[in-house]
Amino acid sequence: MxxxxxxxxGAIAIAASIALTATGCSSDEGSNASGQVEVFSWWTxxxxxxxxxxxxxxxxxxxxxxxxxxxxxxxxAGTNARAVLATRLQAGEAPDSFQxxxxxxxxxxxxxxxxxxxxxxxxxxxxxxxMPATLLPLITVDGKIYSVPVNIHRANVMWANPKVxxxxxxxxxxSWDEFxxxxxxxKAAGVTPLALGEQWTQLHLFETxxxxxxxxxxYNGLWDGSTxxxxxxxxxxxxxxxxxxxxxxxxxxxxxxxDASKLVIDGKAAFNIMGDWAEGYFRVDNSLVxxxxxxxxxxxxxxxxxxxxxDSFTLPVGAKxxxxxxxWLKVAGSAAGQDAFNVKKGSIPARNDxxxxxxxxxxxxxxxxxxxxxxxxxxxxxxxxxxxxxxxxDTALGLFLQNKDVAKFQAALAxxxxxxxx
Amino acid sequence: xxxxxxxxxxxxxxxxxxxxxxxFVYGFIGWNFRISLTDWKALSPDFNFVGLKNYRDLxxxxxxxxxxxxxxxxxxxxxxACLLLGLLLAxxxxxxxxxxxxxRSVYLLPMAISFIVTGVVWRWLxxxxxxxxxxxxxxxxxxxxxxxxxxxxxxxxxxxxxxxxLPAVWQMAGYTMALFLAGIRSIPEEIREAARVDGASExxxxxxxxxxxxxxxxxxxxxxxxxISLKVFDLxxxxxxxxxxxxxxxxxxxxxxxxAYNFGKGATLATYILFSVAIVIIPYLFFTMRQERKx
Numbered sequence: 001m002x003x004x005x006x007x008x009x010g011a012i013a014i015a016a017s018i019a020l021t022a023t024g025c026s027s028d029e030g031s032n033a034s035g036q037v038e039v040f041s042w043w044t045x046x047x048x049x050x051x052x053x054x055x056x057x058x059x060x061x062x063x064x065x066x067x068x069x070x071x072x073x074x075x076x077a078g079t080n081a082r083a084v085l086a087t088r089l090q091a092g093e094a095p096d097s098f099q100x101x102x103x104x105x106x107x108x109x110x111x112x113x114x115x116x117x118x119x120x121x122x123x124x125x126x127x128x129x130x131m132p133a134t135l136l137p138l139i140t141v142d143g144k145i146y147s148v149p150v151n152i153h154r155a156n157v158m159w160a161n162p163k164v165x166x167x168x169x170x171x172x173x174x175s176w177d178e179f180x181x182x183x184x185x186x187k188a189a190g191v192t193p194l195a196l197g198e199q200w201t202q203l204h205l206f207e208t209x210x211x212x213x214x215x216x217x218x219y220n221g222l223w224d225g226s227t228x229x230x231x232x233x234x235x236x237x238x239x240x241x242x243x244x245x246x247x248x249x250x251x252x253x254x255x256x257x258x259d260a261s262k263l264v265i266d267g268k269a270a271f272n273i274m275g276d277w278a279e280g281y282f283r284v285d286n287s288l289v290x291x292x293x294x295x296x297x298x299x300x301x302x303x304x305x306x307x308x309x310x311d312s313f314t315l316p317v318g319a320k321x322x323x324x325x326x327x328w329l330k331v332a333g334s335a336a337g338q339d340a341f342n343v344k345k346g347s348i349p350a351r352n353d354x355x356x357x358x359x360x361x362x363x364x365x366x367x368x369x370x371x372x373x374x375x376x377x378x379x380x381x382x383x384x385x386x387x388x389x390x391x392x393x394d395t396a397l398g399l400f401l402q403n404k405d406v407a408k409f410q411a412a413l414a415x416x417x418x419x420x421x422x
Numbered sequence: 423x424x425x426x427x428x429x430x431x432x433x434x435x436x437x438x439x440x441x442x443x444x445x446f447v448y449g450f451i452g453w454n455f456r457i458s459l460t461d462w463k464a465l466s467p468d469f470n471f472v473g474l475k476n477y478r479d480l481x482x483x484x485x486x487x488x489x490x491x492x493x494x495x496x497x498x499x500x501x502x503a504c505l506l507l508g509l510l511l512a513x514x515x516x517x518x519x520x521x522x523x524x525x526r527s528v529y530l531l532p533m534a535i536s537f538i539v540t541g542v543v544w545r546w547l548x549x550x551x552x553x554x555x556x557x558x559x560x561x562x563x564x565x566x567x568x569x570x571x572x573x574x575x576x577x578x579x580x581x582x583x584x585x586x587x588l589p590a591v592w593q594m595a596g597y598t599m600a601l602f603l604a605g606i607r608s609i610p611e612e613i614r615e616a617a618r619v620d621g622a623s624e625x626x627x628x629x630x631x632x633x634x635x636x637x638x639x640x641x642x643x644x645x646x647x648x649x650i651s652l653k654v655f656d657l658x659x660x661x662x663x664x665x666x667x668x669x670x671x672x673x674x675x676x677x678x679x680x681x682a683y684n685f686g687k688g689a690t691l692a693t694y695i696l697f698s699v700a701i702v703i704i705p706y707l708f709f710t711m712r713q714e715r716k717x
Contacts, residue, residue, distance in 0.1 A: 398666025
């Protein structure tokens with residue numbers, strides 16, 4: 001009897017304290033954020049999680065009254081997280097802020113009216129001056145900006161094993177033709193020329209081939225409709241892509257991107273094309289030294305172009321803790337927050353006033369390129385095409401991997417562009 | 423009034439589950455069908471009625487054709503292998519052997535594992551890498567001198583789905599065995615005795631006495647295995663991820679709904695999956711209902 005009574009009292013006490021914090025929350029709405037902020041992401045492991053934790057640390061220092069609630073859902077590139085998020089948004093249970101790739105991937109949320117315009121933050125915090133002028137137009141929709149980019153990754157990087165290159169007397173190829181010459185040598189020597197992984201890494205390879213063959217302007221034109229998908233140039237790129245595939249490992253479909261990078265590390269393959277998150281895998285996970293264990297160059301034909309993707313945070317309409325969410329976004333966009341996050345995550349800050357000295361050599365070179373290169377967006381990572389368009393391209397690619405029919409592939413890509421209204 | 427006393431308590435007791443069924447199964451099937459008639463292509467609902475357009479579009483959809491082919495290969499390999507292996511194991515266990523209980527558990531246990539776990543383990547076992555990176559079953563083959571058997575498993579062009587069916591067979595054959603064994607054991611020993619007295623060999627007893635009596639069991643097994651194979655999703659995701667060579671309608675539905683936010687088309691795919699399962703199950707329901715009425 002007694003224990004039951006005390007349990008009951010305990011329950012009442014808990015209920016009362018919840019009610020108190022709840023009222024405390026609402027009465028505090030003003031300039032000082034407090035209460036909770038629930039942030040949704042797909043950063044659950046490795047450097048990504050470490051980066052998020054570092055960012056949260058900065059946040060906790062600046063806003064000690066706000067409790068950070070991590071609502072991360074595991075799954076690479078957000079494949080699982082997006083399904084969970086869609087359900088929550090439809091149920092009116094939006095998190096206070098969620099991660100999304102900056103660019104066209106957010107369009108679905110924007111057209112559904114689920115995101116708040118954040119232009120006011122850009123004005124208040126002076127971000128328009130510190131975020132690159134090349135980036136802002138790419139994340140601006142009808143004059144409004146709906147997300148705060150925290151980092152920049154580069155997609156068009158070719159990684160290589162320096163020892164394999166030296167043994168076979170080859171250098172980093174500057175074009176796909178140079179690659180084919182080198183690849184023939186490697187093939188004769190019994191080395192897989194290009195390590196490749198599962199289907200999304202093949203889509204990633206496909207976009208770098210498109211960029212390398214078409215050139216930056218024509219590539220960017222694919223996404224606004226000024227370059228026709230049925231043009232002869234695109235056919236040339238598809239033919240090159242088809243040829244590139246013949247120089248890859250036969251078990252690609254069963255490998256993750258890390259498995260593919262590992263083939264390069266182990267000297268079983270010479271090259272691999274992957275975004276620069278692979279750099280952390282080489283340097284941290286495998287304790288390699290740059291230029292000894294691994295080396296890099298822009299993917300063939302893409303020197304002078306920085307094909308980027310960016311993780312960003314948003315403010316959903318109807319966020320329960322709007323003030324705390326805005327506080328979170330301010331930290332995410334601040335120099336201190338971005339430096340803390342990116343050193344751990346292995347990416348460069350979206351801001352151009354970062355403390356360059358604290359970054360490892362690869363990232364320093366990436367910062368130089370980000371400041372000086374032409375900019376193109378990544379398809380695989382949500383910058384250039386809406387989710388629906390990307391899914392159609394992915395299906396067309398999947399069919400092509402089956403039948404290797406370039407004409408059919410091109411027709412399917414052209415149809416996909418038409419369906420997307422380009 | 424007296425009658426109400428008879429059926430009221432029963433109805434009241436089953437009402438909660440009936441209501442839950444009506445809402446969460448049949449209600450949602452109806453809702454899904456309604457969405458399949460719209461061109462809802464965004465995050466926010468859009469109930470713009472387009473009739474059967476989604477259904478017609480899918481019939482000429484190249485990816486959907488691959489899905490149907492893959493589903494058929496998987497279903498045939500999975501069902502035939504499970505039934506034959508299950509029957510064989512059941513007959514072997516029926517030989518009044520020692521440690522029968524132990525063997526029964528050993529063969530049945532894989533069923534207790536989820537398809538995801540099975541998939542992860544078999545992903546390693548069926549590693550298609552060759553030469554110096556060879557591993558898994560292929561490595562075993564080379565070690566025992568069976569090199570010609572080394573193959574690409576689920577990455578075999580055109581027939582990869584047969585490779586995916588192997589882990590599913592490993593998982594469900596024991597269950598099929600348990601079904602058949604129960605069936606064999608339910609046949610009275612006297613019938614076998616009578617056959618033996620008539621001079622029938624053991625082979626003929628199985629062929630002409632036992633097998634015909636297992637027909638209803640085989641039918642149940644086909645229905646149970648059939649609906650598993652038509653809905654297979656997690657096993658493929660665990661082994662192969664999302665790639666078109668090993669695509670099935672369930673994966674297509676997932677990608678269409680949650681990667682591309684095309685809920686109208688996703689709901690149409692779901693309805694097609696429901697139809698395919700119904701084709702297997704409804705004749706079975708009719709059959710069993712007729713059987714019950716007879717007895």
